[in-house]
Amino acid sequence: MHFLPMIKRGLLLLALFMTPPCFAIAESQVLATIGDLKVTSDELESAMASFPFADSFPSMDENDQAALRGSMLQRLVASRLMTLEAKRLGLDKSPLFLEEIENFRLGLLYRHYMDKLRERVAVPEDVMRDMQAQFKNDSDGLAAARSAYLADSYRNLRYYTIQKLRSDYHIQLHEERIKPGNNQADSVLLEGDGIRITYGMLTKHQAQSPTNPEWIKQQLYKRAELLTVAKAADQAGVDVSDKLESFAKERLPALLMEQKQQQWTADENALREFFAANPKIGRLEERRHIGQLVSPSREQAESLRQRILNGESLFELASQYSIDPYGREHKGDMGWQLEGRSHPAIEQAISRLEDKQISEVIETPMGFHLVTILERRPGGQKSYSSIRDRVQQLWITEQMARYMSDLAEQYQVVWHVVGNANKN
Numbered sequence: 279m280h281f282l283p284m285i286k287r288g289l290l291l292l293a294l295f296m297t298p299p300c301f302a303i304a305e306s307q308v309l310a311t312i313g314d315l316k317v318t319s320d321e322l323e324s325a326m327a328s329f330p331f332a333d334s335f336p337s338m339d340e341n342d343q344a345a346l347r348g349s350m351l352q353r354l355v356a357s358r359l360m361t362l363e364a365k366r367l368g369l370d371k372s373p374l375f376l377e378e379i380e381n382f383r384l385g386l387l388y389r390h391y392m393d394k395l396r397e398r399v400a401v402p403e404d405v406m407r408d409m410q411a412q413f414k415n416d417s418d419g420l421a422a423a424r425s426a427y428l429a430d431s432y433r434n435l436r437y438y439t440i441q442k443l444r445s446d447y448h449i450q451l452h453e454e455r456i457k458p459g460n461n462q463a464d465s466v467l468l469e470g471d472g473i474r475i476t477y478g479m480l481t482k483h484q485a486q487s488p489t490n491p492e493w494i495k496q497q498l499y500k501r502a503e504l505l506t507v508a509k510a511a512d513q514a515g516v517d518v519s520d521k522l523e524s525f526a527k528e529r530l531p532a533l534l535m536e537q538k539q540q541q542w543t544a545d546e547n548a549l550r551e552f553f554a555a556n557p558k559i560g561r562l563e564e565r566r567h568i569g570q571l572v573s574p575s576r577e578q579a580e581s582l583r584q585r586i587l588n589g590e591s592l593f594e595l596a597s598q599y600s601i602d603p604y605g606r607e608h609k610g611d612m613g614w615q616l617e618g619r620s621h622p623a624i625e626q627a628i629s630r631l632e633d634k635q636i637s638e639v640i641e642t643p644m645g646f647h648l649v650t651i652l653e654r655r656p657g658g659q660k661s662y663s664s665i666r667d668r669v670q671q672l673w674i675t676e677q678m679a680r681y682m683s684d685l686a687e688q689y690q691v692v693w694h695v696v697g698n699a700n701k702n
Contacts, residue, residue: 309351312358313689317351325350359685360531369533370526378533382525386518387511388504395439399431443506447471456491456498467498473505535678542677543670552676553662553669560660560669563617566628567652569610571596572645579639579646586636592650601645617657624649 306320326332326347335343369375401409401424409427413420443449449470455477456467463478480497543549553559569592573579582599586592596610605612618625621642631637633651640647662669 308694310355310358310694311690311692312355313362315358315362317354317358321354322347322351325354355691356682357528357531359682359689359691360534361527362689363685364530364534367534369537370530375530375533378529379522379526382529383518383522384504384508386521387508387516390516390518391507391511391514392436395435396432399428399435401427440503440506443510444470444502447473447506447509449473449502449506451498451502453495456494458491467494468502470506472509473502475501475505538678538681539674542674549666549669549673550662552673556672557659559672560662560665562657562660563619564657565614565616565655567654568612568615568620568628569593569596569650569652570602570605570612571600571610571648572602572605573599573639573648574601574645576639576641576646579648583636583639583648586648592636592648614655 306318308316308318309322310317326335329335329346329350335346338346364370405427406424409420409423413423447470449468451468452466455465461477461481463476463482465477466474467477467480468475475498477494480494480501571579571582571592573582578599582595585595593609593611596605600606600610620628621644623640623642624647627637627640628649628651631649631651633653635650637647637649640649
């Protein structure tokens with residue numbers, strides 16, 4: 279096989295990342311190859327740096343650091359697998375993907391142009407002096423006045439810049455064609471030098487053809503501004519290729535995942551059968567209000583149990599004798615706990631315990647327990663319709679695991695994490 283079993287793979291990755299330094303590898307190394315693609319240590323470091331908890335990473339336990347790095351490496355490998363499969367299926371040449379790439383490119387150009395435009399806005403020195411005189415002892419007022427001036431100046435500059443671009447590119451707007459009943463996809467609503475917008479371009483992703491002229495106009499103006507400004511940025515030589523490449527690299531496997539999820543969830547009967555085969559998904563555990571005393575020895579626990587049976591309070595005794603810090607502080611009142619969340623020995627003992635009955639002595643690694651249930655809130659079973667979203671997510675997770683395993687069999691995955699060459 280070319281994909282390690284889960285436990286073996288986890289140990290293998292752990293072995294790589296247990297060697298210090300844990301957060302940086304001085305020289306870039308190939309950590310895994312997937313077909314003709316690679317994952318390098320530089321890519322892993324970049325992914326780790328963008329991780330939400332990157333700032334707290336250095337303070338983590340060494341084992342936690344290693345586990346986190348191993349998990350991130352597996353994610354990168356999974357992404358490469360899906361990239362290869364997406365290309366095999368031709369998704370990188372599909373109209374949807376190419377349209378998304380083009381729209382992202384236009385957005386990058388637009389934002390770059392507008393950012394540069396905003397940088398040109400400043401408060402003149404004489405205006406700033408007048409503001410400082412007016413708000414002499416009011417720093418907040420001065421800051422607000424300055425912000426308002428910059429906002430107004432940018433708004434005016436933006437308006438006149440766009441008007442000039444429209445003139446330069448000979449933009450012609452055909453608002454008279456925006457009216458109820460005129461919803462021909464090839465109806466041209468705006469045109470100019472290298473710019474053309476039809477009714478179909480604005481509405482092709484709508485479930486139903488919009489009939490509100492105001493909505494059409496709003497979408498037309500937004501699209502026209504985007505295309506006009508992006509064209510100006512393009513002509514100015516703005517290069518967004520690096521960001522565009524990064525987006526395409528992330529978007530392609532994500533597009534495949536979206537399509538697979540749609541495929542997996544299209545069959546309602548499959549979801550219902552999955553729920554029927556896994557009823558625990560909708561299981562509501564019983565809740566129990568627990569009282570507990572933990573003793574260091576069986577002899578003491580037996581003695582305290584007899585005192586409780588003779589009429590003394592478990593809670594008073596817990597405040598004196600319990601070795602559990604929380605239980606001692608709260609006089610043995612452990613609050614409400616879900617069924618199945620305690621130590622297995624305790625769960626087994628209290629499963630047949632009646633309310634307010636004192637358990638036999640229960641031994642666990644924490645000590646010798648005396649437990650009572652003050653009251654219960656019964657569990658139950660939720661219906662499929664009430665938790666359909668959860669069923670769907672678990673179904674997707676299960677299908678995804680199988681799918682990734684199949685892809686790992688289809689493409690050659692080689693891990694370079696121990697001895698610099700481990701082939702699966």
